[in-house]
Amino acid sequence: MTETVTRGEQVHEGKAKILYATSNPDLLIQYFTDNASAFNGLKKGTIGNKGACNNAISSHIFALLEKEGFRTHFVDRPSETEMLVKKVEIIPVEVVLRNVVAGSLSKRMGLDEGAPIKQTVLEYYYKDDDLGDPMINRSHISAFDLASVENMDIIEEQAYRINDWLVSFFDRLGITLVDYKLEFGISPEGVLLADEISPDGCRLWDKKTGEKMDKDRFRRDLGRLEEVYTEMRDRILSIS
Numbered sequence: 001m002t003e004t005v006t007r008g009e010q011v012h013e014g015k016a017k018i019l020y021a022t023s024n025p026d027l028l029i030q031y032f033t034d035n036a037s038a039f040n041g042l043k044k045g046t047i048g049n050k051g052a053c054n055n056a057i058s059s060h061i062f063a064l065l066e067k068e069g070f071r072t073h074f075v076d077r078p079s080e081t082e083m084l085v086k087k088v089e090i091i092p093v094e095v096v097l098r099n100v101v102a103g104s105l106s107k108r109m110g111l112d113e114g115a116p117i118k119q120t121v122l123e124y125y126y127k128d129d130d131l132g133d134p135m136i137n138r139s140h141i142s143a144f145d146l147a148s149v150e151n152m153d154i155i156e157e158q159a160y161r162i163n164d165w166l167v168s169f170f171d172r173l174g175i176t177l178v179d180y181k182l183e184f185g186i187s188p189e190g191v192l193l194a195d196e197i198s199p200d201g202c203r204l205w206d207k208k209t210g211e212k213m214d215k216d217r218f219r220r221d222l223g224r225l226e227e228v229y230t231e232m233r234d235r236i237l238s239i240s
């Protein structure tokens, strides 16, 4: 990145990240805070150094995905807590991939957490905090014009391929990638993987100890939050 980009006005504030305009109209700064929330904002707190850890983790994973040929919004990491990203229009559909039973799937299907799944499960959720992000399907997505059929075909195909790559990446770190959420956006270049990939939006279980290495520690009051985020950062950054 040769161009120097300066931070401008705030354009959006989410639960854990803030988006700022920049001096380049095609780029935004995604600022990672230490704020943590769960259960659709009912539980709130902070986790020391989480913003810097999640930015380091996400930036590293996006850069590796780009090397593999996946198209993402990632441009650069100008500071510990800032990610320079391409401006996209976020598609209001959260894509959840599941490799092992946990969380809401365990409740929905009446299965124990940790039960194996014979093939990856892909689910869609409507990104709407007021509605509590309800689960939807491709029929809802096209009926309510949330995204075009063509873009959803691209997203679905990309999501399964990203999953294959991420599962083997985490496997090398001794981590089971149980489930996680992806978001995509539309830019003049087409569909790009956006948002973040971090322990905030993933379930990551240590293969040896079974320890939860993700935001479930906050949701379930398991303690050792800062330590675990820092350890995940160090493990993830050890592979390039």
Ligand code: TMP
Residues within 6 Å of the ligand: 094, 096, 102, 103, 104, 105, 125, 133, 179, 180, 181, 200, 201, 202, 203
């Ligand atoms: P769930 O078991 O609560 O449905 O979540 C599945 C995974 O997706 C889990 O790793 C958390 C992540 N996720 C988010 O981070 N944000 C969301 O809004 C949703 C629906 C899931």
